[in-house]
Amino acid sequence: MSGNTLRGIFVPTLTPVDDNLAIDVPRWAELSLHLLETGAHGLCPFGTTSEANSFSVEEREDALVQLIEGGIDPAVLMPGTGCCALSDSVRLTAHAVKQGCGGVLFLPPFYYKGVSDEGLYRSVAETIDRVGDDRLRMYLYHIPPQAVIGWSLDLIERLITDFPETVVGIKDSSGDWDNQNGLLTRFPGFGIFTGSELFLRKNLQGGGAGSINAVANLISPFERKLFDNWQSPEADEWQAQINQLRPTYTGMAPIPAIKQLMAHYHNDPAWLRLRPPLVPLSESDAATLLFKVKPLTVMANASW
Amino acid sequence: MSGNTLRGIFVPTLTPVDDNLAIDVPRWAELSLHLLETGAHGLCPFGTTSEANSFSVEEREDALVQLIEGGIDPAVLMPGTGCCALSDSVRLTAHAVKQGCGGVLFLPPFYYKGVSDEGLYRSVAETIDRVGDDRLRMYLYHIPPQAVIGWSLDLIERLITDFPETVVGIKDSSGDWDNQNGLLTRFPGFGIFTGSELFLRKNLQGGGAGSINAVANLISPFERKLFDNWQSPEADEWQAQINQLRPTYTGMAPIPAIKQLMAHYHNDPAWLRLRPPLVPLSESDAATLLFKVKPLTVMANASW
Numbered sequence: 001m002s003g004n005t006l007r008g009i010f011v012p013t014l015t016p017v018d019d020n021l022a023i024d025v026p027r028w029a030e031l032s033l034h035l036l037e038t039g040a041h042g043l044c045p046f047g048t049t050s051e052a053n054s055f056s057v058e059e060r061e062d063a064l065v066q067l068i069e070g071g072i073d074p075a076v077l078m079p080g081t082g083c084c085a086l087s088d089s090v091r092l093t094a095h096a097v098k099q100g101c102g103g104v105l106f107l108p109p110f111y112y113k114g115v116s117d118e119g120l121y122r123s124v125a126e127t128i129d130r131v132g133d134d135r136l137r138m139y140l141y142h143i144p145p146q147a148v149i150g151w152s153l154d155l156i157e158r159l160i161t162d163f164p165e166t167v168v169g170i171k172d173s174s175g176d177w178d179n180q181n182g183l184l185t186r187f188p189g190f191g192i193f194t195g196s197e198l199f200l201r202k203n204l205q206g207g208g209a210g211s212i213n214a215v216a217n218l219i220s221p222f223e224r225k226l227f228d229n230w231q232s233p234e235a236d237e238w239q240a241q242i243n244q245l246r247p248t249y250t251g252m253a254p255i256p257a258i259k260q261l262m263a264h265y266h267n268d269p270a271w272l273r274l275r276p277p278l279v280p281l282s283e284s285d286a287a288t289l290l291f292k293v294k295p296l297t298v299m300a301n302a303s304w
Numbered sequence: 305m306s307g308n309t310l311r312g313i314f315v316p317t318l319t320p321v322d323d324n325l326a327i328d329v330p331r332w333a334e335l336s337l338h339l340l341e342t343g344a345h346g347l348c349p350f351g352t353t354s355e356a357n358s359f360s361v362e363e364r365e366d367a368l369v370q371l372i373e374g375g376i377d378p379a380v381l382m383p384g385t386g387c388c389a390l391s392d393s394v395r396l397t398a399h400a401v402k403q404g405c406g407g408v409l410f411l412p413p414f415y416y417k418g419v420s421d422e423g424l425y426r427s428v429a430e431t432i433d434r435v436g437d438d439r440l441r442m443y444l445y446h447i448p449p450q451a452v453i454g455w456s457l458d459l460i461e462r463l464i465t466d467f468p469e470t471v472v473g474i475k476d477s478s479g480d481w482d483n484q485n486g487l488l489t490r491f492p493g494f495g496i497f498t499g500s501e502l503f504l505r506k507n508l509q510g511g512g513a514g515s516i517n518a519v520a521n522l523i524s525p526f527e528r529k530l531f532d533n534w535q536s537p538e539a540d541e542w543q544a545q546i547n548q549l550r551p552t553y554t555g556m557a558p559i560p561a562i563k564q565l566m567a568h569y570h571n572d573p574a575w576l577r578l579r580p581p582l583v584p585l586s587e588s589d590a591a592t593l594l595f596k597v598k599p600l601t602v603m604a605n606a607s608w
Contacts, residue, residue, distance in 0.1 A: 021390065021430070053388040053415040056361070056395070084357040084388075086325065086579055091360070109581045111357035111414065113450055116557075119581035126325070126580055146417055148452060253420075275390055276430055277413045277423035277453075 005137070005168045005191030006103055007209045008041025009223045010078060011216040012049040014255075014262055015063075017273045023055065023063045027270060029070040031217075038303040039224035040216065042076035044105050048146055048173070049214040049255055052080045054275040057088050061095050074100035078212075082107030082141060086123060090130045093138075103137040105171060105212070110147040117155040124159055128166055136166050139191060143173035150174065153186055160187065171195050171212045177202070184208060197223065198246065201239040204230040214258055215245050218265065222301040241298040248292035256281045257289055264290060265304045309441070309472045309495025310406055311513045312345025313527045314382060315520040316353040318559075318566055319367075321577045327359065327367045331574060333374040335521075342607040343528035344520065346380035348409050352450055352477070353518040353559055356384045358579040361392050365399050378404035382516075386411030386445060390427060394434040397442075407441040409475060409516070414451040421459040428463055432470055440470050443495060447477035454478065457490055464491065475499050475516045481506070488512060501527065502550065505543040508534040518562055519549050522569065526605040545602040552596040560585045561593055568594060569608045 013032055016024040032043055045067065046052035046060055055063075060079070068074050081092035081104040089109070096104045109115075109123050128136065140159070144150040151159075151170065159167040169191025172180045180199060183192050184206035194203040197213040200223060204210070216223050219242065226238045249257035256274060260281050263271035272280050281289065293299055317336055320328040336347055349371065350356035350364055359367075364383070372378050385396035385408040393413070400408045410431075412424050432440065444463070448454045455463075455474065463471040473495025476484045484503060487496050488510035498507040501517040504527060508514075520527055523546065530542045553561035560578060564585050567575035576584050585593065597603055 048415075054390060054413065056389045056391040059389075059391060085360045085363075086358060087360040087363060109358065111352075111450060112581060113452075114557075115581040116583060119583045122580035122583060146415060148417075253418075276426035277416055277419040279420060279423045279426060 005209055006042060006078060007191070009039065009210055009216055009220050009227050010042040010044050010193065010212045011035050011040045011220050012044040012047030012212055012214060014217050014259055014271070015046075015050045015055070016271055017275060019273070021273070021275050023059055024270065025063055025066045028063065029067055029072070032067060032072055033070070034303075035217070035220055036072065036076065039221040041210065041224075042078060042102065043072070044078045044080065044212050046080035047105060047141075047212065048143060049217065049258065050080070051255065051275055051278060053083075054278070057083070057092055060092060064096070064099060068099055075102045077101045078103040078105050078139060080105045080107060080141065082109070084109045084111045086126055089123070089127050093127055093136065094131045094133065097131060097133045097136050103139050103169070105141045106138050107141045107143070108147055108149050108151065110149060113148050115149055117152055117158075120149070120151070120155060121158060124167070125162070128163055134165070138163075138167050139169040139171055139193070140167065141171050141173070142179075143171075143195065145173070145175065153182055156183070156187065160190065169193065169209060181206065197242050200226055200242065201230050201235055214254060217258055218261055219245070219298050219302045221303045222298050241296070244296050245293070245298060248296070249289050252281055252285045252289065253278065257285075260286050260289055261293060265299075265302065309513055310346060310382060311495070313343065313514055313520055313524055313531050314346040314348050314497065314516045315339050315344045315524050316348040316351030316516055316518060318521050318563055318575070319350075319354045319359070320575055321579060323577070325577070325579050327363055328574065329367055329370045332367065333371055333376070336371060336376055337374070338607075339521070339524055340376065340380065343525040345514070345528075346382060346406065347376070348382045348384065348516050350384035351409060351445075351516065352447060353521065353562065354384070355559065355579055355582060358582070361387070361396055364396060368400070368403060372403055379406045381405045382407040382409050382443060384409045384411065384445065386413070388413045388415045390430055393427070393431050397431055397440065398435045398437065401435060401437045401440050407443050407473070409445045410442050411445045411447070412451055412453050412455065414453060417452050419453055421456055421462075424453070424455070424459060425462060428471070429466070432467055438469070442467075442471050443473040443475055443497070444471065445475050445477070447499065449477070449479065457486055460487070460491065464494065473497065473513060485510065501546050504530055504546065505534050505539055518558060521562055522565055523549070523602055523606045525607045526602050545600070548600050549597070549602055552600070553593050556585055556589045556593065557582065561589075564590050564593055565597065569603075569606065
């Protein structure tokens with residue numbers, strides 16, 4: 001592997017939708033610029049938090065083009081491009097590379113369960129072959145809580161061995177520290193992003209590349225401070241403050257909860273909209289969330 | 305609900321691919337015509353067995369148009385049209401209706417797990433509203449082994465109540481007789497297709513509409529005989545013969561196994577190809593399968 005991967009706090013940006021449930025590109029671009037101006041190193045449009053799979057390939061391509069035309073440097077973008085259909089994955093991946101994106105976040109084809117490592121290997125190999133562009137930098141997206149299937153350590157090793165310049169990193173959203181620690185131990189130099197804000201400091205201590213986590217939509221400046229100063233004596237306290245956020249929405253649907261907080265802090269109810277199958281929080285959940293989040297220091301350090 | 309639903313043996317047709325992994329439409333059309341000529345009442349192109357989600361929306365639309373142009377009556381077609389993205393589901397569903405398809409088989413949006421009934425309700429309601437065509441006949445596709453999420457009995461009742469002329473049936477691929485029996489008991493007159501060949505007779509005894517099962521690709525003439533004569537004294541024996549097929553590929557990936565048998569009986573190795581993430585059986589699994597299947601009466605009654 002090249003050892004030359006993206007690093008930092010990458011935000012899996014929320015996707016605002018208009019009242020027809022289409023992507024609200026101006027509001028999306030505004031958030032994206034805001035996040036980059038206030039500390040994020042980069043963005044992962046069309047991750048899980050972004051409701052990526054609730055939008056068509058065309059909707060994703062069109063929005064990405066408009067985002068870049070709106071002034072975002074594509075070098076700091078790592079859009080999600082892995083789909084169930086090989087043809088869709090190839091199309092979105094090729095499109096992202098052509099736009100100059102610094103990387104792509106690659107979900108395994110997630111419809112069939114119990115698929116073999118050989119089948120997942122072929123999905124990646126066919127995609128790389130068909131895209132046929134040396135500029136492609138692929139970050140595997142490991143998220144068993146949603147995809148159910150995932151990238152095993154043996155499969156990752158095979159992919160790194162066969163595509164050392166292309167398969168350069170992973171986002172681990174397993175929520176399982178043992179898995180992430182296994183990655184850090186076995187693949188030093190691989191671009192290992194934690195998908196959990198809870199593991200931000202530990203991942204950096206272990207040599208990881210950074211984090212791609214949902215709450216970075218709200219607190220990326222604070223996460224950036226921890227990223228830049230993870231060896232500081234205060235870093236443990238900062239991590240503890242970050243960790244206070246998760247329990248405010250435990251038992252609630254996380255993406256609606258984060259959109260609720262976005263609507264609240266940006267004073268913009270347009271953020272409350274979601275595409276089915278996701279739906280906004282109930283009024284009572286929303287009230288509970290806002291009550292619990294109010295006293296948190298970490299929220300006071302965010303940048304709205 | 306209308307009570308006027310499709311009935312019979314519907315085959316979730318295998319999708320052959322060429323050596324570039326594109327849909328091999330001539331071979332697909334040939335199989336489709338063959339199945340209808342030898343007893344199948346209808347076809348469900350782009351179900352799970354068809355590797356539907358491994359193909360793009362455009363690939364699915366183009367192939368469906370060519371199938372109909374090739375001489376298949378669209379009234380006997382129930383293509384799969386439910387996708388993760390609302391926009392894709394709307395597009396494929398509207399396309400199928402415009403082509404004159406007798407129904408559509410509707411997967412829930414399957415990326416997010418733990419979604420609410422309200423979110424799934426809105427997915428269906430938005431699709432029906434946006435398609436905006438009274439000719440739409442929707443069959444819910446319940447397949448928790450792959451989709452993980454599914455259609456609860458309470459949600460089905462709400463959908464039938466609100467869309468009585470549109471939501472007219474279900475394919476139950478839970479593999480759980482209790483669930484299917486619950487459907488038969490609670491929703492008499494609803495078009496209930498079993499997704500398992502093992503429940504074919506019991507489903508008919510309970511008032512179900514028929515079956516959509518993978519092995520019908522191989523033995524639909526035999527299943528048709530059972531469908532037409534399920535009250536016959538011999539029907540128990542026929543069901544027992546059908547049931548012998550499943551254990552021949554237990555522990556193997558089912559779709560590759562059925563493609564292996566298709567290649568064998570049609571003497572056509574082109575059927576062995578699959579799109580990643582699915583891969584052909586190992587040589588040893590293939591040999592085991594062909595050895596076990598050889599003595600089965602039910603295979604001798606198939607039509608090649």
